Amino acid sequence: MSNPSPDQGRAQRDDTIGLELLLKKLDQPSNLSPLRTASIACASNAAWRAQAVTAIALGEVSGSAKMRKLTDKIIKDVESGKDLVEACLPAYARCGNRVPRLTxxxxxxxxxxxxxxxxxxxxxxxxxxxxxxxxxxxxxxxxxxxxxxxxxxxxxxxxxxxxxxxxxxxx
Structure with a gap:
């Protein structure tokens, strides 16, 4: 078996780090997590964004300028301790009339x-x-x-x- 090239070694290390980060961050959300109150549409959009952001962060996909900017923002949120999928929730998950006003x-x-x-x-x-x-x-x-x-x-x-x-x- 031959020695991996420096690029292959870096790619394996990045894959391992990315996988560990995903596994750590995809635990059950906390009780106060916005993910628990998000609609099905918001949650599915967040899951799609999490996959796209992970692919862009690992260098598998180049992504558009808008997605790269979003990836940078999400990486900062994840580094600050936020859940990956929660960080990927679209903005409309935090807006609007989603709570009934009548008792x-x-x-x-x-x-x-x-x-x-x-x-x-x-x-x-x-x-x-x-x-x-x-x-x-x-x-x-x-x-x-x-x-x-x-x-x-x-x-x-x-x-x-x-x-x-x-x-x-x-x-």
Whole structure:
């Protein structure tokens, strides 16, 4: 067996370091990790980015200027102790309205108003349902939701069941 050339030795060493880094960084994420709260799309994009960044860092692929810049940023994040896949999460994983704003009690209130009041024809208009909400919210000891929130849920339910219960079948 012949001695490896300096380039082959460096490539093997880089591969070994890269593999050890990947194995170390792909452990289970911590409880507070953004990876746990990321959507499936975000997580799959992060996994793809992690593969691409690893290939660029190991010199297997040259990558575009944008990807090389991203690779440098991710390498700095990983060196500072961040998980590789977590460092590869796209920016939209940390932005936007991903947490519901209504409490469980408010959700139950709106579900009751839409399913038991609106769909069963106890109110002729969404405005009547809105007026019924304040006493019901006080009875349930929850804060009433906004008019827009209630109206969106009523629109999503549709007018068909309300009309059927209020006017019956025509035919």
């Amino acid at each position: 469980a009690g408010q959700n139950d209130l709106v579900d009751y108003l839409v399913e038991d009041v609106w769909n069963k024809g106890h109110a002729a208009s969404p405005g009547e349902v809105y007026l019924m909400m304040a006493p019901e919210a006080a009875k349930r000891r929850v804060a009433p939701v906004g008019r827009t929130t209630l109206y969106k849920r009523i629109r999503a339910a549709g007018r068909a069941m309300n009309a059927l219960h209020r006017q019956g079948m025509r035919g």
